[in-house]
Amino acid sequence: MVHPEMCLEPETEQMGIRCTSCEKRLTFGKALVIDERYYCWEHYLEVTGITPATEGRENDPRTLE
Numbered sequence: 431m432v433h434p435e436m437c438l439e440p441e442t443e444q445m446g447i448r449c450t451s452c453e454k455r456l457t458f459g460k461a462l463v464i465d466e467r468y469y470c471w472e473h474y475l476e477v478t479g480i481t482p483a484t485e486g487r488e489n490d491p492r493t494l495e
């Protein structure tokens with residue numbers, strides 16, 4: 431026998447996951463877990479200290495004089 435409660439679809443957000451920082455609703459596919467807490471991608475980067483590779487282009491190593 432399979433209980434109905436065991437058949438929740440992650441995409442339907444029925445589990446009610448929210449980002450710990452901004453409380454934005456998340457799907458299982460987008461939620462990132464740190465210490466059993468859920469974060470959206472934006473706050474996952476903030477909490478972990480990871481900076482997107484597209485940032486920080488001010489220092490150009492090939493500066494010409």
Ligand SMILES: [Zn+2]
Pocket residue numbers: 449450451452453454469470471472473
């Ligand atoms: Zn967030």
